[in-house]
Amino acid sequence: xxxxxxxxxxxxxxxxxxxxxxxxxxxxxxxxxxxxxxxxxxxxxxxxxxxxxxxxxxxxxxxxxxxxxxxxxxxxxxxxxxxxxxxxxxxxxxxxxxxxxxxxxxxxxxxxxxxxxxxxxxxxxxxxxxxxxxxxxxxxxxxxxxxxxxxxxxxxxxxxxxxxxxxxxxxxxxxxxxxxxxxxxxxxxxxxxxxxxxxxxxxxxxxxxxxxxxxxxxxxxxxxxxxxxxxxxxxxxxxxxxxxxxxxxxxxxxxxxxxxxxxxxxxxxxxxxxxxxxxxxxxxxxxxxxxxxxxxxxxxxxxxxxxxxxxxxxxxxxxxxxxxxxxxxxxxxxxxxxxxxxxxxxxxxxxxxxxxxxxxxxxxxxxxxxxxxxxxxxxxxxxxxxxxxxxxxxxxxxxxxxxxxxxxxxxxxxxxxxxxxxxxxxxxxxxxxxxxxxxxxxxxxxxxxxxxxxxxxxxxxxxxxxxxxxxxxxxxxxxxxxxxxxxxxxxxxxxxxxxxxxxxxxxx
Amino acid sequence: xxxxxxxxxxxxxxxxxxxxxxxxxxxxxxxxxxxxxxxxxxxxxxxxxxxxxxxxxxxxxxxxxxxxxxxxxxxxxxxxxxxxxxxxxxxxxxxxxxxxxxxxxxxxxxxxxxxxxxxxxxxxxxxxxxxxxxxxxxxxxxxxxxxxxxxxxxxxxxxxxxxxxxxxxxxxxxxxxxxxxxxxxxxxxxxxxxxxxxxxxxxxxxxxxxxxxxxxxxxxxxxxxxxxxxxxxxxxxxxxxxxxxxxxxxxxxxxxxxxxxxxxxxxxxxxxxxxxxxxxxxxxxxxxxxxxxxxxxxxxxxxxxxxxxxxxxxxxxxxxxxxxxxxxxxxxxxxxxxxxxxxxxxxxxxxxxxxxxxxxxxxxxxxxxxxxxxxxxxxxxxxxxxxxxxxxxxxxxxxxxxxxxxxxxxxxxxxxxxxxxxxxx
Numbered sequence: 001x002x003x004x005x006x007x008x009x010x011x012x013x014x015x016x017x018x019x020x021x022x023x024x025x026x027x028x029x030x031x032x033x034x035x036x037x038x039x040x041x042x043x044x045x046x047x048x049x050x051x052x053x054x055x056x057x058x059x060x061x062x063x064x065x066x067x068x069x070x071x072x073x074x075x076x077x078x079x080x081x082x083x084x085x086x087x088x089x090x091x092x093x094x095x096x097x098x099x100x101x102x103x104x105x106x107x108x109x110x111x112x113x114x115x116x117x118x119x120x121x122x123x124x125x126x127x128x129x130x131x132x133x134x135x136x137x138x139x140x141x142x143x144x145x146x147x148x149x150x151x152x153x154x155x156x157x158x159x160x161x162x163x164x165x166x167x168x169x170x171x172x173x174x175x176x177x178x179x180x181x182x183x184x185x186x187x188x189x190x191x192x193x194x195x196x197x198x199x200x201x202x203x204x205x206x207x208x209x210x211x212x213x214x215x216x217x218x219x220x221x222x223x224x225x226x227x228x229x230x231x232x233x234x235x236x237x238x239x240x241x242x243x244x245x246x247x248x249x250x251x252x253x254x255x256x257x258x259x260x261x262x263x264x265x266x267x268x269x270x271x272x273x274x275x276x277x278x279x280x281x282x283x284x285x286x287x288x289x290x291x292x293x294x295x296x297x298x299x300x301x302x303x304x305x306x307x308x309x310x311x312x313x314x315x316x317x318x319x320x321x322x323x324x325x326x327x328x329x330x331x332x333x334x335x336x337x338x339x340x341x342x343x344x345x346x347x348x349x350x351x352x353x354x355x356x357x358x359x360x361x362x363x364x365x366x367x368x369x370x371x372x373x374x375x376x377x378x379x380x381x382x383x384x385x386x387x388x389x390x391x392x393x394x395x396x397x398x399x400x401x402x403x404x405x406x407x408x409x410x411x412x413x414x415x416x417x418x419x420x421x422x423x424x425x426x427x428x429x430x431x432x433x434x435x436x437x438x439x440x441x442x443x444x445x446x447x448x449x450x451x452x453x454x455x456x457x458x459x460x461x462x463x464x465x466x467x468x469x470x471x472x473x474x475x476x477x478x479x480x481x482x483x484x485x486x487x488x489x490x491x492x493x494x495x496x497x498x499x500x501x502x503x504x505x506x507x508x
Numbered sequence: 509x510x511x512x513x514x515x516x517x518x519x520x521x522x523x524x525x526x527x528x529x530x531x532x533x534x535x536x537x538x539x540x541x542x543x544x545x546x547x548x549x550x551x552x553x554x555x556x557x558x559x560x561x562x563x564x565x566x567x568x569x570x571x572x573x574x575x576x577x578x579x580x581x582x583x584x585x586x587x588x589x590x591x592x593x594x595x596x597x598x599x600x601x602x603x604x605x606x607x608x609x610x611x612x613x614x615x616x617x618x619x620x621x622x623x624x625x626x627x628x629x630x631x632x633x634x635x636x637x638x639x640x641x642x643x644x645x646x647x648x649x650x651x652x653x654x655x656x657x658x659x660x661x662x663x664x665x666x667x668x669x670x671x672x673x674x675x676x677x678x679x680x681x682x683x684x685x686x687x688x689x690x691x692x693x694x695x696x697x698x699x700x701x702x703x704x705x706x707x708x709x710x711x712x713x714x715x716x717x718x719x720x721x722x723x724x725x726x727x728x729x730x731x732x733x734x735x736x737x738x739x740x741x742x743x744x745x746x747x748x749x750x751x752x753x754x755x756x757x758x759x760x761x762x763x764x765x766x767x768x769x770x771x772x773x774x775x776x777x778x779x780x781x782x783x784x785x786x787x788x789x790x791x792x793x794x795x796x797x798x799x800x801x802x803x804x805x806x807x808x809x810x811x812x813x814x815x816x817x818x819x820x821x822x823x824x825x826x827x828x829x830x831x832x833x834x835x836x837x838x839x840x841x842x843x844x845x846x847x848x849x850x851x852x853x854x855x856x857x858x859x860x861x862x863x864x865x866x867x868x869x870x871x872x873x874x875x876x877x878x879x880x881x882x883x884x885x886x887x888x889x890x891x892x893x894x895x896x897x898x899x900x901x902x903x904x905x906x907x908x909x910x911x912x913x914x915x916x917x918x919x920x921x922x923x924x925x926x927x928x929x930x931x932x933x
Contacts, residue, residue: 014776016737016769024784025772215534216688235673239707242846249704252694331832342826344788371797377786381836391697 005155021359022376023368048127049243050154051136052147054165056211057204058177060230062165064251065138066437068164074381074410076131076376077243082123084139095187098202107436116146127159134243135159142211144218151222162244163224164251165214174204175232181436211426227400231255250387256434259393261411263404264429265317267291268450271343272426275451278342283318286448290427291322291444296425296427298323298396307395309333309385318400325396335400339372346455361458364420375420376397380404386410401453406428411439421457426450445489513663526582527698529591530605532620533658534666536632538685539621542706543890546619549705549905550589552865554831555698558744571601575608582614589698596718597666599673606677610750617699618679619706620669625684630661635658636891666849686712705842711889714848715758716866718859719884721770722906725727726798726917727881730906732933733790733797738773745882746777748901753778753851762850763839764788771853781852792853794827801910801929806920811923819875830875833861841865856908859885866894876912881905906932 014027040098047103051068065081070078089095091111100108116139126132140182141147147163155159168174178200188196214224216235226247228237232250239245267287271279278371298306308325310316313332313435320327340351341356350357353370368374382403389395389407402423409419411432424430427450429441522569529546531539547559558581561574581587596602601620609616620924623629623798633655634648669689680703681690683893694700722742740744755760765771766788796804796811798801804812804875806826815822823829837858844850844862852862856879864874866887879885882905886897907930915924 016773016776018769024767025769027776027891220688233691235689236707238687242843245704245708245846248707249700252701254704331835380786388697391700424809437741 020355021363021368022366023370023372034249036290046133046158046241049134050123050127050150050159050161051134051247052141052150052161053136053138054141054147054214054224055161056142057140057206058182058200059166059168059173060177060256060282061140061164062163062181063137063256063437064166067138067254068247068368069134069136070413072134073413073415074379074386076379076416077134079133079136081138082119082126083135084112084119084137085456087119088112089186089330091115094455096286098199098206101203103206116134120150124153124157124428126158129167140207142207144210144212148351160240160249161212163222163245165224165226167213167226167228168227168230173274181282184436186260190238204338225251227251232282250390251386253390255390257393259395261394261395261432262298262301262429263424263432264294264396265404265409265424265426266310266319266398267294267402268426269315272451272453275345275347276343278338278344279314280315281316282455286427286450287315288317288322290446290450291319291447293448294319294429295323297444297446298325302395303394305394306396307353307392309395311335311396311400311402316400319398330385332385333397333399333403336375336378337369337372341369341372353489361428364457365416375402375406375415378402382406412441413438421455426453465485510617515761517901518776525615526587527589527615527617528605528609528700529589529714530596530616530618531591531593531680532596532602532618533622533668534662534710536629536655537593537621537623538711539595539619540593540636541632541707541892542619542621543591545709546702546705547591548868550698551701551868551870552834553701554834556587557589557591558585558587559593561590561592561859564597570790571604575605577671579612582612590900595662595928597662599667599670602669609668615695615699616678617695617702618677618701620679620681620713622668622681623685624684628685639927645669660858675773680706682801705845708842708845710845712848714850714889716849716887717753717851717884718862718887719749719758719774719851719853719881720855720859720879720881721768721853722749722903724770727906727908728933730800730802730930731798732801732844733793733799734900735768735770737769741905742770742774742881743777745901745903745905747775748882748903749884750778752899752901756886758849760849763853764846764850765791765853766855766858768855771855775927785840787840788852788854788858788905791823791830791833792856794824796827802926805925809922809925810918812922813916813918816912816925820922830857830861833857837861839923849911867896868893878909881908906930 005025014029016025017028018025053065055061055138062083062085065083069079069081091114092100099105101112102108116490119137119139122136125133127135127433137150141150141163151161176198182200183193183196188199192200214222214226216237220237223238223240223244224235225237228234233250236248239248240250267290268285268479269281269287271277271281272287273284295423300416306318307327308323308327310320310329313333314330315333316333317327336343341353344352346357356370360369363377368377385397386407389397397404397488399407402420404423404424405419408414408422408424409416410428414422423447425449428443428445431444433442529543531543533539543559543819547557550557561577561581571594574594578590578592592605596605606616608614620757630652633652645885665838669677669681671690676691677691678693678695678699680692683689686707686709689703690702716809721747722738724734724736724742725739726732726736728739761780763775763778763782765782765784767784767786768789771788772782772784781844792860796808799807801812811825815824821834841862841875844852854862857875859879860874860877861886863869863877864871865881869877880900880902882901882903884899884901886899888895888897909930913920913924913928
């Protein structure tokens with residue numbers, strides 16, 4: 001007997017139907033989806049996970065929280081960070097001085113405890129009610145007692161807990177941290193630099209005496225990673241599941257060495273000029289001009305040890321060749337596979353596959369081309385690229401429109417909804433430089449004309465509304481996309497034809 | 509300047525200088541287990557790695573001979589990683605290795621296994637030591653006692669990597685078979701991957717079942733690829749598979765399929781939850797999708813011959829190669845390492861790649877591994893390798909295995925090319 005069995009009452013195999021948007025085969029009964037048991041990819045967690053940061057102020061906790069949250073969301077794990085300092089600011093309104101954080105300040109302690117509780121409440125809301133999978137609890141959490149409270153809270157709610165401790169005694173790193181993110185904090189907005197630094201150092205002192213770092217013996221039953229000296233050394237204890245393993249791997253690959261990442265597309269290609277998507281064509285004359293200007297641009301940037309990466313498609317390789325430096329080809333950087341629509345013009349897709357075209361506009365992120373890929377698939381195949389980008393320092397990535405959108409969305413924390421509509425024009429270079437908690441973006445246009453390949457989000461109308469036009473007079477109103485999906489083949493054909501006609505009418 | 513001065517690889521170059529992985533630890537701490545597994549994994553992902561150098565457990569003289577072998581492996585055989593499996597328990601021994609590597613510009617990464625749990629140690633000893641020639645025909649208890657004495661000899665001089673004195677070294681310490689790890693100064697991509705791998709493997713007994721989908725409609729007509737449903741025999745297989753798996757009485761079985769209809773239909777018959785992985789999809793045959801081999805020969809005779817010349821690296825036009833497949837299956841392998849009992853319902857080329865990983869088959873054998881329809885392979889890790897049990901579930905199916913023909917020349921005639929094509933409708 002298999003433990004997790006659910007015996008079907010009859011032995012007839014369930015019919016399978018393919019979701020028209022994502023091209024995923026799912027069981028169905030009587031034309032409607034049956035109990036949904038198949039998932040798109042490996043389940044990251046069974047129960048939600050609470051990641052708890054630990055460490056003195058200015059140890060990079062918020063930096064780690066934000067970065068980790070951004071990464072997890074990008075790979076498709078709904079994650080949210082909860083910064084207790086924010087709660088404190090909302091409560092106090094005005095920050096006076098480090099005195100608030102003194103260990104003998106009863107009033108201060110009370111407020112801080114309340115803020116932590118309020119944050120935990122919101123965590124509970126997010127994980128248990130709103131469908132979040134990971135919550136990142138960003139606070140000092142420097143005492144065993146506080147951590148004990150959190151563990152108990154997690155147990156009561158069925159959350160797994162994973163601690164991330166940052167330990168660092170290097171005064172240069174701490175100073176750098178203070179200058180980069182503390183001086184600009186709302187707490188110090190009305191204070192001059194010297195006073196701010198002095199106050200902040202005293203603030204750190206308030207925590208030091210009661211700091212109980214995670215202990216190899218006392219805390220041996222907890223799951224945690226201890227990051228020492230900004231990643232020089234790690235102690236990892238009791239990794240419980242897949243998501244914790246991925247988190248550990250990610251945290252062990254990130255660094256804070258200053259560097260820049262340059263993103264650009266290949267030079268304009270022959271298929272670009274013809275308005276066709278995909279394919280594997282070479283550069284147009286203008287594309288070649290771009291490549292030579294790119295060479296000059298890179299030389300002028302005077303970058304130390306620049307790595308250059310391309311896809312395995314001719315147009316990116318041709319672009320890199322002009323640079324005259326070694327480059328690495330990554331198949332994972334290949335453009336999105338448009339399947340049956342490869343090398344078609346949008347007008348042709350509209351004509352031959354109007355339904356597909358409409359579905360794509362419906363949900364461009366999840367839509368998978370027949371025999372092709374979706375943006376969602378792209379993100380999954382780009383994950384190792386992102387991981388290696390995190391490890392590297394200065395890199396120039398010469399890629400493609402959809403690919404560049406995915407990478408950009410990772411660095412600029414864009415949602416799945418925005419991602420497929422990010423503007424990534426031909427012949428311009430984006431220079432991304434990590435700064436404070438985010439990324440500075442500089443866009444450089446190299447002054448070579450090119451076709452525009454960007455298709456905006458379509459306006460509300462036939463293609464893009466949640467409601468379909470009244471295809472079949474239904475007493476309850478218009479047919480929704482959901483019910484459309486489970487219609488019989490004959491009905492779908494009819495709907496498609498109606499769609500074709502109405503598009504034709506609109507156009508003319 | 510062009511790409512890297514060498515053949516552009518389909519996967520990025522992992523390391524510039526060769527790397528020596530040096531195992532550290534008392535006997536019976538799993539060093540050989542880890543070495544062999546790591547070597548197998550690295551070779552599978554395309555990093556030429558060797559784990560077998562002179563057996564030098566005892567004397568300094570032997571150590572330098574082994575190091576010479578390492579050097580030869582890197583320079584003459586173009587190896588990238590050498591796994592140096594010995595006790596390496598003294599700082600002196602390790603210092604010799606470090607200076608050897610420094611002289612030649614090799615990177616060094618230490619892997620130390622620390623364990624004081626007597627049960628684990630006893631289990632290790634039983635599993636792997638009693639096969640060694642030293643112990644043939646001796647009483648097990650006496651042998652155990654003898655071996656424990658041997659360990660004590662090492663313990664007297666054992667110096668663990670020192671977190672203070674050795675803080676400039678790159679290493680990972682594995683405590684108690686993976687409940688805790690200490691990682692210090694990871695230098696590059698390959699070391700990062702090694703650390704990730706070591707942190708995901710475990711020794712809990714379990715079995716992995718590999719099977720293809722039931723016979724499909726396209727299988728019947730000898731066509732490759734596509735997204736067809738099961739034939740009636742394929743459906744019978746799915747039911748037989750369900751019966752078989754129930755008979756195996758497995759605790760907490762996970763079931764994985766690809767995104768293709770035929771694997772999902774097969775899983776449906778099991779009546780349990782399953783997970784779909786796009787990464788498990790069959791190799792993309794590009795322009796040759798849904799063709800028969802005869803049609804490929806007729807339309808793309810040159811491609812067909814090139815494929816026979818190097819089936820592992822050959823990429824279908826607008827499709828994939830086995831090499832690409834391995835790259836996309838790596839996260840599947842990583843998750844299989846983390847999991848316990850799993851049934852993977854996949855496809856011929858995919859199953860060959862997974863099997864090659866578990867059975868340590870090299871790239872040139874991989875594309876010719878036999879993975880017939882309607883047969884389940886049960887893999888059970890045992891000692892340093894994997895036990896394989898094959899179960900044919902007695903439902904007839906077409907043969908889809910095409911052997912390498914004798915003539916792989918582009919100019920061969922069609923009969924020579926099609927000589928090994930299996931029968932179909």
